[in-house]
Amino acid sequence: MRLVVIGGDAAGMSAASQARKRLGEDDLAITVFERGHFTSYSACGIPYWIGGAVPDRDKLVARTPEEHRKAGIDVRLRHEVVGIDLDRREVVAHDLTGGGETREPFDHLVYGAGAVPVTPEWARVRDAGVFGVQTLDDGQAIHDWLDREPRPRRAVVIGGGYIGVEMAEAMVLRGLDVTLLEKSPQPMAKTVDPDMGALVQKSMRALGVEVLTDAHVDGLETADGRVRAVVTPGGTLPADVVVLGMGVRPNTALAREAGLPVGPTGGVRTDLRMRVEGVEGVWAAGDCVETQHLLTGRPAHVPLGTHANKQGRVAGINIGGGYATFPGVIGTAVTKVCDLEVARTGLTSKEAHAAGFSFVTASVDSTSRAGYYPGAEMMTIKLIAERRTGVLLGAQIVGRAEAAKRIDALAVAAWNRMTVEEMTALDLSYAPPFAPVWDPVLIAARKATEAVHASL
Numbered sequence: 001m002r003l004v005v006i007g008g009d010a011a012g013m014s015a016a017s018q019a020r021k022r023l024g025e026d027d028l029a030i031t032v033f034e035r036g037h038f039t040s041y042s043a044c045g046i047p048y049w050i051g052g053a054v055p056d057r058d059k060l061v062a063r064t065p066e067e068h069r070k071a072g073i074d075v076r077l078r079h080e081v082v083g084i085d086l087d088r089r090e091v092v093a094h095d096l097t098g099g100g101e102t103r104e105p106f107d108h109l110v111y112g113a114g115a116v117p118v119t120p121e122w123a124r125v126r127d128a129g130v131f132g133v134q135t136l137d138d139g140q141a142i143h144d145w146l147d148r149e150p151r152p153r154r155a156v157v158i159g160g161g162y163i164g165v166e167m168a169e170a171m172v173l174r175g176l177d178v179t180l181l182e183k184s185p186q187p188m189a190k191t192v193d194p195d196m197g198a199l200v201q202k203s204m205r206a207l208g209v210e211v212l213t214d215a216h217v218d219g220l221e222t223a224d225g226r227v228r229a230v231v232t233p234g235g236t237l238p239a240d241v242v243v244l245g246m247g248v249r250p251n252t253a254l255a256r257e258a259g260l261p262v263g264p265t266g267g268v269r270t271d272l273r274m275r276v277e278g279v280e281g282v283w284a285a286g287d288c289v290e291t292q293h294l295l296t297g298r299p300a301h302v303p304l305g306t307h308a309n310k311q312g313r314v315a316g317i318n319i320g321g322g323y324a325t326f327p328g329v330i331g332t333a334v335t336k337v338c339d340l341e342v343a344r345t346g347l348t349s350k351e352a353h354a355a356g357f358s359f360v361t362a363s364v365d366s367t368s369r370a371g372y373y374p375g376a377e378m379m380t381i382k383l384i385a386e387r388r389t390g391v392l393l394g395a396q397i398v399g400r401a402e403a404a405k406r407i408d409a410l411a412v413a414a415w416n417r418m419t420v421e422e423m424t425a426l427d428l429s430y431a432p433p434f435a436p437v438w439d440p441v442l443i444a445a446r447k448a449t450e451a452v453h454a455s456l
């Protein structure tokens with residue numbers, strides 16, 4: 001059997017590795033086409049490499065092409081797949097280095113082409129200091145630019161989602177003056193509720209990032225092949241480098257051309273085993289697919305590394321003759337902006353409303369450790385619970401050290417459809433260096449329970 005994989009990162013290489021684990025080279029030949037220079041890299045680590053917290057780019061690479069080849073996976077770097085022929089069951093790839101075209105037949109195909117940054121027409125300028133961030137090659141391009149430019153001083157980040165705020169932090173750490181433009185009234189508007197986003201905004205401003213909200217971009221000014229400014233209705237912002245953080249969309253151009261089914265979110269449609277719906281022997285995983293939101297029952301596109309790895313693994317196990325499923329997501333995510341941690345799970349108020357839920361919210365301020373214990377830091381936890389049933393629909397945390405990972409307890413509760421009242425009795429750990437005697441999660445659950453009772 002021949003397995004061909006398109007995309008050599010989280011989803012694609014997880015699938016290839018899992019399939020290889022189960023089937024030896026005599027039973028399964030595996031070829032991976034990757035148009036970039038790297039395999040199995042952490043795109044998630046790019047902001048921390050650019051910002052300097054991770055000094056060495058190669059630390060972001062979990063497995064090099066050579067390591068994969070040693071494991072019996074034929075990795076073809078700098079090969080871009082330009083066509084999938086489902087009738088002939090082969091892919092067509094261009095060799096971006098040597099030129100020429102390869103046709104590779106397959107019995108199984110994994111489509112793991114990831115996502116592409118949203119790039120408006122005005123931002124499609126090459127070699128001018130304007131960057132989207134998706135692959136390690138993109139990260140390398142920004143890193144090289146910052147190293148090469150004589151004295152870059154001003155960065156404008158367009159878009160205040162998690163990639164935007166992480167890249168803003170990276171630019172601050174590189175010593176640039178940073179302006180972040182966000183079209184919503186506060187940053188991270190899709191991640192957290194407005195009141196929680198306002199805390200992020202306050203913190204970013206305290207770091208020295210100029211945060212301009214309700215901001216729109218008309219275009220860029222360039223001169224001598226370089227970006228010079230970002231043009232907004234309110235004026236022109238000088239810029240030596242522009243980073244786009246306007247979101248990503250599933251990279252499905254090839255899939256659509258080949259006739260693979262694409263759902264309402266724009267991602268390739270698969271079943272729970274990551275088989276592309278209705279197409280024998282074709283699998284898809286990662287940022288290019290849509291999945292199911294387990295709390296709304298609706299299709300969702302949630303492009304995160306945590307899902308890409310799991311989905312790729314599931315595809316590989318199934319290709320290798322095993323059985324595995326990816327049930328869906330509940331929207332758990334975490335990030336930080338310098339020392340401010342931000343986390344969420346489940347639905348935001350806006351998402352809960354859009355899904356048709358009637359709900360109550362409760363917010364509490366508490367500390368990460370016993371108040372008297374050195375290093376205790378403040379955090380805000382907000383819970384969203386269904387009116388009447390009290391089922392936890394969502395949770396958000398904004399705070400400092402040790403705040404964000406508390407979201408995992410809340411994610412388990414939301415995943416298991418616990419009520420906030422049930423959560424008040426959870427046997428969470430306590431000792432003064434780790435939590436107050438009433439963990440902030442428990443305090444929030446108590447307050448949300450009161451809100452649910454008041455709503456009856």
Ligand SMILES: Cc1cc2nc3c(=O)[nH]c(=O)nc-3n(C[C@H](O)[C@H](O)[C@H](O)COP(=O)(O)OP(=O)(O)OC[C@H]3O[C@@H](n4cnc5c(N)ncnc54)[C@H](O)[C@@H]3O)c2cc1C
Nearest residue numbers: 007009010011035043044081114286287303304305306308
């Ligand atoms: C700056 C940043 C920070 C992030 N932080 C987090 C985080 O903290 N937590 C988290 O869970 N997620 C995070 N993510 C998201 C995470 O990196 C992605 O969800 C994950 O990389 C998706 O894996 P993937 O394999 O589906 O796609 P990708 O990682 O995008 O890999 C797809 C690969 O396919 C290749 N490719 C595409 N088209 C072709 C073609 N036609 N032929 C050959 N090769 C092709 C691309 O070059 C790419 O290498 C972050 C992403 C970015 C950009």
